[in-house]
Amino acid sequence: DGGITQSPKYLFRKEGQNVTLSCEQNLNHDAMYWYRQDPGQGLRLIYYSQIVNDFQKGDIAEGYSVSREKKESFPLTVTSAQKNPTAFYLCASSIGQGSYNEQFFGPGTRLTVL
Amino acid sequence: GQQVMQIPQYQHVQEGEDFTTYCNSSTTLSNIQWYKQRPGGHPVFLIQLVKSGEVKKQKRLTFQFGEAKKNSSLHITATQTTDVGTYFCAGQAILNSGYSTLTFGKGTMLLVSP
Numbered sequence: 001d002g003g004i005t006q007s008p009k010y011l012f013r014k015e016g017q018n019v020t021l022s023c024e025q026n027l028n029h030d031a032m033y034w035y036r037q038d039p040g041q042g043l044r045l046i047y048y049s050q051i052v053n054d055f056q057k058g059d060i061a062e063g064y065s066v067s068r069e070k071k072e073s074f075p076l077t078v079t080s081a082q083k084n085p086t087a088f089y090l091c092a093s094s095i096g097q098g099s100y101n102e103q104f105f106g107p108g109t110r111l112t113v114l
Numbered sequence: 115g116q117q118v119m120q121i122p123q124y125q126h127v128q129e130g131e132d133f134t135t136y137c138n139s140s141t142t143l144s145n146i147q148w149y150k151q152r153p154g155g156h157p158v159f160l161i162q163l164v165k166s167g168e169v170k171k172q173k174r175l176t177f178q179f180g181e182a183k184k185n186s187s188l189h190i191t192a193t194q195t196t197d198v199g200t201y202f203c204a205g206q207a208i209l210n211s212g213y214s215t216l217t218f219g220k221g222t223m224l225l226v227s228p
Binding site for chain 2: 033035040041042043044045048058059090092102103104105106107108
């Protein structure tokens with residue numbers, strides 16, 4: 001059963017701690033994305049990767065870091081430099097970064113920083 | 115940078131009434147995609163429009179892409195309670211270097227009362 005998994009579904013951290021969100025896909029997709037969703041703000045792109053060992057900053061990359069060491073995995077680290085980390089984080093993938101490729105989303109991780 | 119505006123932000127209808135959400139881009143798009151996110155869920159791809167003036171239908175849903183490829187709409191005829199959710203448009207622009215990432219609108223939240 002192909003798809004995207006994100007874990008955990010809910011995550012709580014203390015302020016000042018780094019936290020890594022997991023994203024795994026078995027769709028054999030080349031491109032992967034991380035979005036942040038805040039109430040009434042839609043989806044904002046944090047980072048994306050078109051191919052293994054390569055990634056680019058999105059619109060709101062400050063305070064975040066990623067890696068793409070394997071095709072199926074694209075973890076996101078929320079660092080202590082991110083000023084407002086509490087949000088719903090969505091990972092997505094597509095066949096490629098080119099045109100006309102729909103994105104498949106994971107179930108999301110809701111991060112709360114106390 | 116590219117901006118995608120979506121209106122209305124929120125709409126509450128009675129079951130059986132029609133619903134329309136509108137999407138406008140600040141730049142000409144190569145294509146536009148529509149996604150639906152149920153409450154507590156993740157965005158799910160609905161459709162993609164590519165051609166100028168294109169109209170596509172999925173049962174009670176009608177999607178249009180403007181002649182100038184800068185605006186789009188989603189119309190739902192005779193809403194049902196299963197239509198509840200947030201509808202996002204996402205536009206992709208053509209760049210000199212290829213294609214841009216998707217830029218999502220902020221979404222229209224639809225509530226349907228029985």
